[in-house]
Amino acid sequence: MSSSPVAVPQPARDPARRGADERAPAGSDAVVCVTGLSKVYAGGFQALKDVSLEIRRGEIFALLGPNGAGKTTLISIICGLVNASSGRVVADGQDIVRDFRAARSRIGLVPQELHTDAFETVWATVSFSRGLFGKPPDPDHIERVLRDLALWDKRNNRLLTLSGGMKRRVMIAKALSHEPGILFLDEPTAGVDVELRREMWELVRSLRDNGVTIILTTHYIEEAEEMADRVGVINHGELILVEEKTELMRKLGRKQLTLHLREPLEAIPPSLSAYALELGADGHELVYSYDAGRNATGIAELLTDLKAADIRFRDLHTDQSSLEDIFVSLVREKR
Amino acid sequence: MNWYAIRAIYAYEMARARRTLLQSVVSPVLTTSLYFVVFGAAIGSRITEVEGVSYGAFIVPGLIMLMLLTQSVSNASFAIFMPRFSGTVYEVLSAPVSHYEIVLGYVGAAATKSIILGLIVLATASLFVPLQVNHPVWMVVFLVLTACTFSLLGFILGIWADNFEKLQFVPLLIITPLAFLGGTFYSIDMLPPVWQVVTLFNPVVYLISGFRWSFYGMADVNVALSLGMILLFLSVCLTLVWWIFRTGYRLKP
Ligand SMILES: Nc1ncnc2c1ncn2[C@@H]1O[C@H](COP(=O)(O)OP(=O)(O)O)[C@@H](O)[C@H]1O
Ligand SMILES: [Mg+2]
Numbered sequence: 199m200s201s202s203p204v205a206v207p208q209p210a211r212d213p214a215r216r217g218a219d220e221r222a223p224a225g226s227d228a229v230v231c232v233t234g235l236s237k238v239y240a241g242g243f244q245a246l247k248d249v250s251l252e253i254r255r256g257e258i259f260a261l262l263g264p265n266g267a268g269k270t271t272l273i274s275i276i277c278g279l280v281n282a283s284s285g286r287v288v289a290d291g292q293d294i295v296r297d298f299r300a301a302r303s304r305i306g307l308v309p310q311e312l313h314t315d316a317f318e319t320v321w322a323t324v325s326f327s328r329g330l331f332g333k334p335p336d337p338d339h340i341e342r343v344l345r346d347l348a349l350w351d352k353r354n355n356r357l358l359t360l361s362g363g364m365k366r367r368v369m370i371a372k373a374l375s376h377e378p379g380i381l382f383l384d385e386p387t388a389g390v391d392v393e394l395r396r397e398m399w400e401l402v403r404s405l406r407d408n409g410v411t412i413i414l415t416t417h418y419i420e421e422a423e424e425m426a427d428r429v430g431v432i433n434h435g436e437l438i439l440v441e442e443k444t445e446l447m448r449k450l451g452r453k454q455l456t457l458h459l460r461e462p463l464e465a466i467p468p469s470l471s472a473y474a475l476e477l478g479a480d481g482h483e484l485v486y487s488y489d490a491g492r493n494a495t496g497i498a499e500l501l502t503d504l505k506a507a508d509i510r511f512r513d514l515h516t517d518q519s520s521l522e523d524i525f526v527s528l529v530r531e532k533r
Numbered sequence: 534m535n536w537y538a539i540r541a542i543y544a545y546e547m548a549r550a551r552r553t554l555l556q557s558v559v560s561p562v563l564t565t566s567l568y569f570v571v572f573g574a575a576i577g578s579r580i581t582e583v584e585g586v587s588y589g590a591f592i593v594p595g596l597i598m599l600m601l602l603t604q605s606v607s608n609a610s611f612a613i614f615m616p617r618f619s620g621t622v623y624e625v626l627s628a629p630v631s632h633y634e635i636v637l638g639y640v641g642a643a644a645t646k647s648i649i650l651g652l653i654v655l656a657t658a659s660l661f662v663p664l665q666v667n668h669p670v671w672m673v674v675f676l677v678l679t680a681c682t683f684s685l686l687g688f689i690l691g692i693w694a695d696n697f698e699k700l701q702f703v704p705l706l707i708i709t710p711l712a713f714l715g716g717t718f719y720s721i722d723m724l725p726p727v728w729q730v731v732t733l734f735n736p737v738v739y740l741i742s743g744f745r746w747s748f749y750g751m752a753d754v755n756v757a758l759s760l761g762m763i764l765l766f767l768s769v770c771l772t773l774v775w776w777i778f779r780t781g782y783r784l785k786p
Contacts, residue, residue, distance in 0.1 A: 239786055277627040281785050299535070302629040313620030317552060329541030330628040372624065 228252035229380060229411050230276065235285030237271050237435075245271040247435045249285070253380075253413055258406050260426035260443075261415040268435040269415035270310055273382050277307045289380060303332055306378035310385045310415075312365045316358035320349055323357065324371045331376035343371050347401075363394050370401070381405060383414040387421060399425055453518050455486040455497060457504075457511040467507050473500055484509070538630040542638025543645075546612055550646050557608070558650065565600045565654045566661075569593060572718065573662060583720050586749050589662040594745040595717025596658075597651050601676070602683050602712050602737065604650055606704050609643035609687030614700055617692070617783075626785065632778035636688065643684035644677070651676055665748065671756075672747035678763045679740055683708075685770035692783050711737045721753040736762060 230253035237246040245268045253259050261269050274280040276287050278298060287294045292301035315323055324340055344350045347367045357365060366386070373381060383402065387395040402425060406412055416422055422429045423443065430440040439446075462481035473496065476485045488495045504511075550557040573589030583591045616622035625635060658664060666672055694700040715737030721729050732738055733754070743759025746752035752759070777784070 279623055279626050279785060281781055299629040299631075302627060305627070307623070307627050309620075309623050311620055313623060315619070315621055322548070326541050326545055327624060329537045329544075330624060330630065332535040332537050332629050334537060 227255045229255040229290055230413070231288040232272075232276070233286045233288075235272070235275060235287065236283045237268070237275060237280065238283045245435050246275075249432075249435075249437045251430060251437060251440060253411060254428075255411055256406065256409060257427040258402065258412045258414070258425055260422035260429045261413065261432055262417070262419065262422045262429055263415075263432035264417055267417075267432045269432060270384055271435075272432070273307070273384050273413070273415060277305060277382060278302055299332075303376065304379050306373035306376065306381045308366075308369045308373045308381070308383045308386065310388065312362065312369060314357045314365050314368060317356055319354050319356055320344065320360075320368055320371075321353040323368065324375050327372040328375040331378075333376045339377065340375060343374050347371050363390065366390070374405075378410070380411045380413070383412065385415055385417070387416070387418065395421075453488055453495075453516055455488065455500075455514060455516050457484040457486070458482065458513040459484060460510045460512055463509065467509070469507050470500075470503055473503075484511070535628075535630050535634050538628060539634050539638045539641070542625070542635065543642045546639060546642030547645070549612075550608075550642075557646065558653070561600050561604050561650055562653050562657060565596050566657050568596050568599075569658055570661060576718075583723075584749075584751050586751070587662065590664055591720075591745075591749075592718055593655070593658045593662060593664060594748050595715070595741045597654050597676075598679065598715075598737070598741045598744050599709075599712040599717055600654060601647050601651050601679055602708050602740075603704055605643055605647040605680050605683035606687035606690060606708055608646055609640055609684040610691035610694065610700055610704075611687075612639045612643055613688055613691035614694055622784070632774070635778075636685070636774055640681065640684045640688050643687060644680040647680040647684065648676055651680070667750045668747040672744070675740070675744045675747055675759075675763070678760075678767065679744070682763060682767045682770055685767070685774060689770060689773050689777065692777055695783070711735050712741075716741045716753055720751075736766060739763070 230251075232249055232251040235246055235249040236244070238244045249268075249272060261272065263269055271280060275282045276289065276294060278294060289301040290304045292304070294301045318326075321340070321344075324344065325335065325337075328335065328340065341350065344353055347370060349364065349367055349371060352360060352364060357368060360368065370383075370386075386402070387398050390398065399421075402412055402414065414421075414425065426443050428440060429443050429446055431438045456478070459482055463477060463484065464481060466475050466477060466484075474487045476487075477483070478485050486497070486500055488497065569589065569592055572592055577588035580588045582588065613622075616625065655664070690700065690703050694703075714732065715735050716732070721732060721738070721742075724732060739754055739759045739762035742753040743756055743763070746756050746759070776782070
């Protein structure tokens with residue numbers, strides 16, 4: 199796959215609006231606006247519970263949650279594949295039900311499963327998508343998309359002759375065929391090997407650099423951490439929180455300082471009781487948890503007090519909690 | 534109106550037929566031709582004329598109808614069942630197309646295919662039997678209305694069916710028997726009195742009667758009644774399709 203930017207023109211926006219983008223406080227330029235969305239499936243199962251969410255123009259938003267959390271359901275409602283039980287979605291200023299034509303023509307969807315027409319050629323299936331979304335034929339655009347996705351050589355191949363990775367790229371090409379300003383990627387790297395995953399991330403970034411707003415779902419924390427500007431954590435149909443990724447890491451990113459002691463300790467001396475300390479490895483390790491986001495981490499004081507208490511150490515290291523830890527603790531908190 | 538979308542669906546469906554030419558054109562034309570060769574020759578040698586028309590020519594309108602019904606239903610039902618089955622229907626459902634546009638694309642293509650088939654069979658028949666078409670405009674009207682109505686029925690079937698058995702059940706066990714008993718091979722007058730009444734409950738009787746009238750000017754039932762019945766089926770199918778899309782039946786959870 200090439201790393202060149204994918205040929206997707208800027209979504210139309212007027213200069214006044216663009217100026218407003220830069221000055222306006224974050225969150226005021228929502229391109230997708232979900233309000234009080236709930237979904238109860240026919241069997242009575244509630245897959246979404248009162249979800250409200252704003253996606254900002256031009257960002258990469260990761261919807262992070264375990265299998266069955268409701269990610270696909272949320273995307274499917276926005277894209278018109280599932281009827282909402284209640285609530286409302288506005289995409290690029292258009293209500294997805296009342297103004298479904300205007301809303302949908304701005305949206306591209308790459309679903310989780312690889313649904314392809316085995317007997318169609320790459321060129322035919324991508325051109326079909328463009329027509330379906332109401333755009334006049336534009337072979338130049340289709341060519342650009344296929345070249346950027348490294349599918350140009352395969353344009354006359356039937357889909358059944360393509361590998362899984364290529365099929366997924368065909369799905370992306372279909373979604374980009376009508377030049378959407380908003381792209382939904384449902385688990386774009388599920389079951390994809392490491393190398394392809396990196397290529398996918400690069401591709402997503404180049405799309406964003408071309409002005410496309412991207413909403414992707416994933417259950418890989420690593421992926422959200424790598425890709426997203428903001429992360430929404432969803433579990434059991436509830437949106438637990440939405441944060442800037444860096445803010446999330448700063449706020450919730452606890453660090454741990456582990457000291458490997460020369461002599462094991464039986465208990466933490468009372469003189470150190472003010473610190474959040476724990477003993478580990480049968481008293482051979484002293485673990486200090488602190489907030490990496492704070493200016494005063496307390497490390498300097500701790501080291502001074504350790505010296506005073508005559509506790510000496512051979513080595514030390516720090517660990518930063520990953521989004522994984524954050525997620526696990528969030529989910530635990532919620533229960 | 535999203536004309537590009539209608540065109541995309543329509544062109545896609547027509548391309549599918551071209552790809553499977555043997556199955557979608559050659560097979561139905563051959564089967565129907567065999568019918569009028571075998572029935573026309575074998576039975577036609579005994580029953581020489583029905584109301585002044587040679588038996589071989591008499592059965593042609595009915596045979597065309599027979600093929601039109603089964604082909605419309607199976608074409609349209611496959612057209613929407615396969616994308617549902619393979620999952621590719623997600624794209625149509627997420628596109629900025631209205632229900633009417635989806636129906637126009639799929640049903641329009643299915644109806645076009647059956648009309649083309651009907652005309653091919655008609656041309657083939659004219660090689661074997663002396664045909665005359667007294668009311669060509671009405672013939673086309675009956676042809677088009679029937680193709681559209683039964684393509685709509687097929688579309689409904691393709692959405693209702695959740696497996697291949699159901700998909701084949703309706704054409705095989707309902708449409709074909711009704712068509713065979715609908716007066717393709719006989720005029721209603723030839724039946725015993727009781728059956729003459731029972732047969733009026735078979736909707737296909739009206740279609741075949743009207744269509745045959747456009748050829749030879751003779752009909753089992755009044756032509757206006759035939760036309761009325763077709764329009765009635767058409768509106769029933771349209772209502773059903775409207776309901777399907779309004780409720781998202783089998784399409785949107
Ligand atoms: N059509 C459906 N009918 C009933 N339940 C469904 C349907 N689709 C999804 N679900 C249920 O809704 C929940 C959320 O599913 P989904 O949105 O696919 O989760 P995710 O994409 O986060 O893995 C799951 O428990 C799933 O079983
Ligand atoms: Mg999913």
